[in-house]
Amino acid sequence: MDFAELTVGQEIGSRTVEVTRADLVKYAGASGDFNPIHWNERFATSVELPGVIAHGMFTMGAAVQLVTDWAGDPGAVSGYQTRFTKPVPVADTDLEPGALIEVAGVVGALDAENSTARIDLTVTSGGQKVLMKAQALVKMA
Amino acid sequence: MSINPELQGRSYPKGATYDVGREKIREFARAVKATHPAHFDVDAARALGHADLVAPPTFAIIVAQRADAQLIEDPDSGIDFSRVVHAEQRFTHHRPIIAGDELVAELHVDSVRGMGGGAMITTRAEISTAAGEPVATTISAILVRGEGQ
Numbered sequence A: 001m002d003f004a005e006l007t008v009g010q011e012i013g014s015r016t017v018e019v020t021r022a023d024l025v026k027y028a029g030a031s032g033d034f035n036p037i038h039w040n041e042r043f044a045t046s047v048e049l050p051g052v053i054a055h056g057m058f059t060m061g062a063a064v065q066l067v068t069d070w071a072g073d074p075g076a077v078s079g080y081q082t083r084f085t086k087p088v089p090v091a092d093t094d095l096e097p098g099a100l101i102e103v104a105g106v107v108g109a110l111d112a113e114n115s116t117a118r119i120d121l122t123v124t125s126g127g128q129k130v131l132m133k134a135q136a137l138v139k140m141a
Numbered sequence B: 001m002s003i004n005p006e007l008q009g010r011s012y013p014k015g016a017t018y019d020v021g022r023e024k025i026r027e028f029a030r031a032v033k034a035t036h037p038a039h040f041d042v043d044a045a046r047a048l049g050h051a052d053l054v055a056p057p058t059f060a061i062i063v064a065q066r067a068d069a070q071l072i073e074d075p076d077s078g079i080d081f082s083r084v085v086h087a088e089q090r091f092t093h094h095r096p097i098i099a100g101d102e103l104v105a106e107l108h109v110d111s112v113r114g115m116g117g118g119a120m121i122t123t124r125a126e127i128s129t130a131a132g133e134p135v136a137t138t139i140s141a142i143l144v145r146g147e148g149q
Helices: A021-031 A039-046 A054-063 A065-071 B022-031 B042-047 B061-072
Strands: A011-019 A077-084 A100-109 A116-124 A128-138 B084-093 B103-114 B118-129 B132-143
Touching: A011 A054, A011 A065, A021 A054, A021 B022, A021 B061, A039 A054, A039 B118, A054 A065, A054 A100, A054 A116, A054 A128, A054 B084, A065 A077, A065 A100, A065 A128, A077 A116, A100 B103, B061 B103, B061 B118, B061 B132, B103 B132
Parallel strands: none
Antiparallel strands: A011 A100, A077 A128, A077 B084, A100 A116, A116 A128, B084 B132, B103 B118, B118 B132
């Protein structure tokens, strides 16, 4: 991908991430974040959550793959930030996904001096924005 | 118990070294459903000019949350972990995290802001190699919900 060919507003693509409770258990193990709100329904409802919710960092981590694939090198992602605005409840299911996370990205800004592109991600689940101001900085070759 | 306002400005020194292993990178990549070959295949990573497997962009959270644990588990902080909600997260990579890295993190409490009966706490982990090369800066804002929040 050539930096000179990029324009602000250009779409980089979209993807749907299917999430099950098993995915949250895997993420808990991989990340070391064992907060029971991400795997224990009884505990989650006792702290006034709608049920088991995804780790914010799971959603953030899964959403950036769109950028990594577009950039062609995960090492090119030099910055990444977001605000967590709404929880992603993950239903207790057998085979079907317990939640769907929809991710879409556009080129939000271009910095010619540093050859970086800012990718702005729109991340929703159940029709609600779950990440706000999700932005990744990509160092172009 | 309420949040100790004197936390602001406090630092926690570098703790134990975190050794970045290939299998941990693969495990974390699978856990965030990352499929890029540079996370899994050493040859693919080397073809892109990296010395070894490349960690996904949010991998540094493992090191950052270990550093945050020093604050959360500090009996003097007044933080009840069961009332903590992650509000905001930022990563700045000074270079990618690569398998074989030996990382240490120094934690800084940048701000503590009362919100109702709770507080918003912003921490910054300066992650470097054990030899002192800067690798990543992570900034986390956590909301500690007060009673009834």
